[in-house]
Amino acid sequence: MDTTNPAVSPLRQRMLEDMRMRKLEPRTQEAYIRAVRKLSAFLKRSPDTATVEDLRNFQLHLVDTGTSPITLNATLTGLKFFFDTTLGRSELMVRMQPVKLPRTVPAVLSVQEAAALLAATRNIKHQAALSVAYGAGLRASEVCRLKVGDVDSQRMALRVEQGKGAKDRYAMLSPVVLARLRSWWRVGRAQGKMLPGGWLFPGLDPMDPLTIRQLNRAVHDATAAAGITKRVTTHTLRHSFATHLLERKVDIRVIQVLLGHKRLETTSIYAHVATDLLREVLGPLEQTPPA
Structure with a gap:
């Protein structure tokens, strides 16, 4: 962000x-x-003149105009920073309450669908990047920010530098993912796109990393090519990674570490979508005598 623009107001x-x-x-x-x-825009005046009642009316305005719960809460978080930190007037936010988010389960691909999606990815760089998203459970931003030096083939691990929450961690590196990364590295080096110590997945300019938007576009194209009708994003591959590990009886606390979740509660959502686990449960009706 430009912090030296002379047109910016002193408050901003x-x-x-x-x-x-x-x-x-x-x-x-x-x-x-x-x-x-x-x-x-709502007040039609400088935001530092807002009163408690102004802020209450603003939240009512957001609700009445159909603002989604996620957007509404994100707006309140931004305002809280402004009033608490920049203005030092935390008392103004006392009546601004975040709304409860609806609990939803994520869309998940089957193992076969995930394999079909990766096989349908035409670009070798995108195939390697999506293989990392699914094979290591990385977020789209984490995939895009990987550097060549983050691949540790000796320890079979990927170093995720400053992931969500500004934390470093290691993710798993399977032999299949490593083989695809090596294939991409050979092609990328031959094309002059792999710079020493540079990005593992460079963008059009090798000095810049692949963007999240470009990665999601690759997912959408591969989803359509594979004939998958589900709504799929790069994050769907991360959801699928966690769900498939849980279905293979991997301890949920191990999955929590691999995903980089701070709380186990966040990881436990995958227990609701692991259908293989549901199929193994013997229902009470199955134990009753036949009618």
Whole structure:
């Protein structure tokens, strides 16, 4: 984000500096600024003049205009930073309450569908990247930010640097994923795209990494080519990774570590979509005498 633009107001400049001091991610900074901009548009005046009643009416406005729970809560988080940190007036947010998010289960591919999707990926770089997303359970952002040096073939691990929550961790590296990475590395090096110590999946400019948008576009194309009718994103491959491990009786606490989840509760959602586990359960009706 540009923090030196002379057209930026002193108030916004201070908020930008507050976020920069705390090293917030660029996307987080953009979301927080967007939240304050929404409030300004609603008030039709500077956001630092808002009262408790103004903020309450603003939340009612968001609800009445059909704002989704996720967007609404994200807006409140941005406003909380603005009032608590930038203005030092935390008392203004006392009546702003986040809404409860609906509990949903993620879409998951079968093992056969995941294999078909990867096989239908025409670009070898995209196939290797999606193989990492499914074979190691990485987030799209984590896949895109991998560097060549993050592949540890001796320990059969992938180093994930500064994943979600600004934490480093190691992810699993299977022989199949390693073989696909080596195939891509040979092709990428021959094409002059693999720079020493550079990105494992470079973008059009080798100095830049592959973007999340480009990766999701590759998933959509492969999904259509494989004839899969489910709505699939790169994150669906991560969900599928966790679900398939659980169905293979891998301890859920191990899966939690591999996914980089802070809380076991987050990982436990996959118990609701592991259909192989459900099929193994003997229902009470099966034990009753035949009619």
